Amino acid sequence: MSVTPLGRLLRNVRQNTQELLKDMATTLEISVAQLSAIELGKRGMSAELADKLMSSYNLPINKEELSHLIDTSQGVYKEHFDNATEKQRDAFVMFARKYKELPESELDDWLDLLQK
Numbered sequence: 572m573s574v575t576p577l578g579r580l581l582r583n584v585r586q587n588t589q590e591l592l593k594d595m596a597t598t599l600e601i602s603v604a605q606l607s608a609i610e611l612g613k614r615g616m617s618a619e620l621a622d623k624l625m626s627s628y629n630l631p632i633n634k635e636e637l638s639h640l641i642d643t644s645q646g647v648y649k650e651h652f653d654n655a656t657e658k659q660r661d662a663f664v665m666f667a668r669k670y671k672e673l674p675e676s677e678l679d680d681w682l683d684l685l686q687k
Contacts, residue, residue: 575644578610580637584628598627616641 574582585595596606599620608614616624621637624630630637642648652660670678 577644
């Protein structure tokens with residue numbers, strides 16, 4: 572399994588601070604195995620752990636960008652529809668089922684639209 576975008580960030584931070592995996596795991600108060608699993612996308616990063624990472628290290632990104640990295644580094648993404656309308660749920664599910672079929676140019680258009 573390859574390193575995720577979040578994993579690359581964590582490795583860069585370790586290289587810049589000259590820390591080993593075990594050093595960062597100790598700072599974040601998690602096991603080395605858990606940190607390794609996060610880097611490889613086998614395990615998610617909780618909001619609490621993200622906050623600890625932000626407060627413990629001088630990251631080159633802000634909290635929103637970190638949240639995006641966490642979300643895009645997961646093998647599975649779960650969404651809660653508690654406050655969503657039926658139309659919002661339908662849109663989410665339809666896009667989730669079809670996004671792999673969309674050509675790159677159309678995905679670029681979608682991303683541009685959603686980032687506005």
